Amino acid sequence: MAPTKAEDPTKDAPPALSDMGESIDKSTFEQILEMDDDEDRDFSKGIVYGFFDQAESTFDKMGKALNEKKLSELSSLGHFLKGSSATLGLNKVKEACEKIQHYGAGKDETGTVAEPDESASLKNIEVTLKEAKEDYSEVETFLRKFYGETS
Amino acid sequence: MLEDPSYSEIVRWGDEGDSFVVLECEKFTKAILPKHFKHSNFASFVRQLNKYDFHKVRQNNEENGQSPYGPNAWEFKHPEFRANSKESLDNIRRKAPAPRKQAQHADNSVPTQQIDLLNQQILAQQQQIQHISDRYAQLTVDHQLMLQEVMRVQKTVLNHEQVIHQVMNYLLSADARQRRDSKASATFQTPGQASSAIGPSQATSMDDEPSSPLQHASKLLSDMNAEIQFNLTGMDSMGEPAKAVPPVVSTPTLDPNARAGPVRPPTSTGGNPPLVYPKMNGEIDPVVYPVGATNGIDPMYSEHVNNVPYPMPAKPEIEDARRQFPDNRKKSTNVDPGWIRSPQILLVEDDATCRQIGGKFLYSFSCVIDTAFDGLEAVNKIQDGSKYDLILMDIIMPNLDGVSACHLIRQFDRTPIIAMTSNIRSDDIQLYFHHGMDDVLPKPFTRKSLLDMLEKHLVHLKTIPQGMEAQPAAVTMAAQTSAPHSVKEDSSPAPSPAGSMNNWQSPGQFNGLTPGVHPNLQQVQGQYVTTTPAYTVDQNGVQYPAHPVPIAAAARPPNRRQLSEMSSAADNPNLAKRPRIYAQQPQMVNPVQATRTG
Numbered sequence: 001m002a003p004t005k006a007e008d009p010t011k012d013a014p015p016a017l018s019d020m021g022e023s024i025d026k027s028t029f030e031q032i033l034e035m036d037d038d039e040d041r042d043f044s045k046g047i048v049y050g051f052f053d054q055a056e057s058t059f060d061k062m063g064k065a066l067n068e069k070k071l072s073e074l075s076s077l078g079h080f081l082k083g084s085s086a087t088l089g090l091n092k093v094k095e096a097c098e099k100i101q102h103y104g105a106g107k108d109e110t111g112t113v114a115e116p117d118e119s120a121s122l123k124n125i126e127v128t129l130k131e132a133k134e135d136y137s138e139v140e141t142f143l144r145k146f147y148g149e150t151s
Numbered sequence: 152m153l154e155d156p157s158y159s160e161i162v163r164w165g166d167e168g169d170s171f172v173v174l175e176c177e178k179f180t181k182a183i184l185p186k187h188f189k190h191s192n193f194a195s196f197v198r199q200l201n202k203y204d205f206h207k208v209r210q211n212n213e214e215n216g217q218s219p220y221g222p223n224a225w226e227f228k229h230p231e232f233r234a235n236s237k238e239s240l241d242n243i244r245r246k247a248p249a250p251r252k253q254a255q256h257a258d259n260s261v262p263t264q265q266i267d268l269l270n271q272q273i274l275a276q277q278q279q280i281q282h283i284s285d286r287y288a289q290l291t292v293d294h295q296l297m298l299q300e301v302m303r304v305q306k307t308v309l310n311h312e313q314v315i316h317q318v319m320n321y322l323l324s325a326d327a328r329q330r331r332d333s334k335a336s337a338t339f340q341t342p343g344q345a346s347s348a349i350g351p352s353q354a355t356s357m358d359d360e361p362s363s364p365l366q367h368a369s370k371l372l373s374d375m376n377a378e379i380q381f382n383l384t385g386m387d388s389m390g391e392p393a394k395a396v397p398p399v400v401s402t403p404t405l406d407p408n409a410r411a412g413p414v415r416p417p418t419s420t421g422g423n424p425p426l427v428y429p430k431m432n433g434e435i436d437p438v439v440y441p442v443g444a445t446n447g448i449d450p451m452y453s454e455h456v457n458n459v460p461y462p463m464p465a466k467p468e469i470e471d472a473r474r475q476f477p478d479n480r481k482k483s484t485n486v487d488p489g490w491i492r493s494p495q496i497l498l499v500e501d502d503a504t505c506r507q508i509g510g511k512f513l514y515s516f517s518c519v520i521d522t523a524f525d526g527l528e529a530v531n532k533i534q535d536g537s538k539y540d541l542i543l544m545d546i547i548m549p550n551l552d553g554v555s556a557c558h559l560i561r562q563f564d565r566t567p568i569i570a571m572t573s574n575i576r577s578d579d580i581q582l583y584f585h586h587g588m589d590d591v592l593p594k595p596f597t598r599k600s601l602l603d604m605l606e607k608h609l610v611h612l613k614t615i616p617q618g619m620e621a622q623p624a625a626v627t628m629a630a631q632t633s634a635p636h637s638v639k640e641d642s643s644p645a646p647s648p649a650g651s652m653n654n655w656q657s658p659g660q661f662n663g664l665t666p667g668v669h670p671n672l673q674q675v676q677g678q679y680v681t682t683t684p685a686y687t688v689d690q691n692g693v694q695y696p697a698h699p700v701p702i703a704a705a706a707r708p709p710n711r712r713q714l715s716e717m718s719s720a721a722d723n724p725n726l727a728k729r730p731r732i733y734a735q736q737p738q739m740v741n742p743v744q745a746t747r748t749g
Contacts, residue, residue: 080502
């Protein structure tokens with residue numbers, strides 16, 4: 001995209017957001033960055049790190065619910081994490097969570113076709129949860145770097 | 152009679168007192184019967200006795216040879232007929248024949264009753280049938296009305312559709328033209344201070360992103376089309392006439408030269424552009440028109456002006472002269488949409504991330520925020536008497552979901568409630584509205600969509616900025632822009648009329664959206680002004696932008712042009728930085744405005 005970052009040199013120094021094009025929706029994330037005060041990134045950092053905690057605990061809960069075969073709980077956990085990841089523009093994580101939400105609701109991954117077989121749904125969730133965690137750790141690594149952590 | 156001793160030779164009680172005996176049949180018949188029974192027929196008397204269940208006691212002649220009362224004696228017995236027990240007489244009734252007669256009566260009466268009953272039933276059924284058929288007729292009429300209504304709505308929708316398409320087409324063509332034009336103009340604008348800086352970046356961006364907002368909008372449109380088509384299939388038969396309508400709307404809007412007055416009428420189905428258009432046209436030299444349009448639409452133009460952080464000579468005075476906005480907009484991020492007072496917003500959201508971000512956004516819009524973790528808390532807060540100007544309500548929440556919460560709140564409170572959700576299928580949305588929600592803010596929301604929503608529902612809290620002298624124009628403008636919106640509103644949170652009006656009046660908000668752009672409002676303001684001269688250069692080819700102040704402060708047309716600048720400025724960030732989110736809305740508004748401005 002056009003050279004619009006000139007006004008914000010700090011953004012280019014750490015890994016560029018645009019490198020994460022698929023995982024992070026730039027515009028969504030940037031509007032959060034906008035809300036930071038002039039010099040530091042305390043606000044967005046707080047939110048992002050808050051999200052890390054939230055995501056990790058949600059993944060834990062999902063793992064537990066998966067073991068206990070609680071589909072509906074998986075669905076609502078998926079919905080929950082979907083909302084926060086979408087708000088941050090973390091597309092991949094969001095999509096995975098959405099799938100989990102649908103699977104948990106006894107549907108296929110798009111949420112349109114019913115999937116009557118619970119064990120199939122659980123299996124799907126298991127796979128998707130793994131993907132979600134991978135996607136998440138990708139953005140997490142990136143964002144931690146972005147906020148100047150040397151991981 | 153039996154006790155009468157004078158008759159004892161003829162008739163008397165039997166020896167055991169449980170029967171009576173007629174000893175002298177002939178005498179009894181002749182002397183007693185006439186006296187007591189008004190006839191003299193012994194056989195008849197016996198028959199009567201039989202009827203009352205008296206039975207002749209058999210004389211077993213073979214065994215006893217003689218009856219104790221004599222050969223001619225008739226002894227009659229009845230179980231209840233005893234000497235000295237008159238009370239039991241009541242129990243002596245006519246037997247068989249009588250019951251049989253009664254039974255016959257019953258037989259006769261039962262059918263009549265049944266017939267009556269049946270008649271009544273038939274009547275009732277007839278009434279019911281009558282009722283049903285009335286109802287049916289009523290429903291048929293209603294159905295007809297509904298059909299008509301649906302068809303009408305379809306027509307309207309299609310018309311709107313058409314209008315949007317035309318606007319889109321026009322915009323696309325205008326955009327293409329503008330890119331051409333601005334390329335040309337950029338090259339010879341170099342002397343101008345602002346434009347010189349703009350030139351290069353502008354050129355690059357033009358090549359890089361040929362009106363991505365436009366494309367995005369068209370995509371959006373076609374998506375919506377598909378949806379509508381889908382809806383129509385359900386009522387194909389009715390749909391036919393409606394589908395026949397579109398031809399009414401012509402497509403000449405594509406023609407850049409024709410887009411002046413005459414072509415507008417088709418578009419007017421959606422709004423009232425014609426009202427504004429001539430006006431504009433009257434004020435602006437016709438020759439200017441194309442250029443003006445160009446300037447208005449060109450989003451890269453002021454965008455890059457925005458992003459180039461160099462001082463704008465003319466800005467301070469102009470800022471002062473034209474608008475005295477409160478200076479609390481130190482940062483581009485802190486937009487003051489110009490509230491009379493800070494709106495009180497209740498943010499109901501269970502997800503901490505959304506809550507924080509939403510809260511922060513609202514805060515940046517100078518709102519006072521209260522939050523609730525779930526529907527229950529929200530209902531409690533409102534029940535406890537907290538007053539809000541607006542409630543933003545997540546739908547899926549623990550304890551009490553947003554729809555139920557809204558339903559409860561609606562029992563006693565009319566505060567606008569906006570559903571904030573990612574579930575925005577049409578039936579979902581219907582459900583929200585059904586339970587009293589006022590609007591839907593699709594998740595993930597953006598600052599822009601949030602602000603639009605606020606402005607739409609908090610119009611009453613808005614100040615009327617100065618620079619509002621051109622109010623009529625502004626109003627019509629709003630009307631114009633609102634038309635396409637109303638069509639679009641469902642698929643994307645388009646700015647409300649109020650929003651767009653505001654955006655016209657105080658571009659600052661939109662500029663405020665420019666992400667991470669440091670220039671404060673004043674700069675932005677200055678940029679507008681400087682671009683105005685730039686445009687003057689365009690139109691005259693030679694003139695240099697020496698005196699932005701007079702133009703900006705005094706002249707109206709430029710003023711309007713600024714408007715388009717402003718809106719395009721709002722566009723810019725989208726182009727460069729947030730092509731996905733913002734693109735949809737400013738897209739819809741600004742070009743429209745720009746079009747008219749031109």
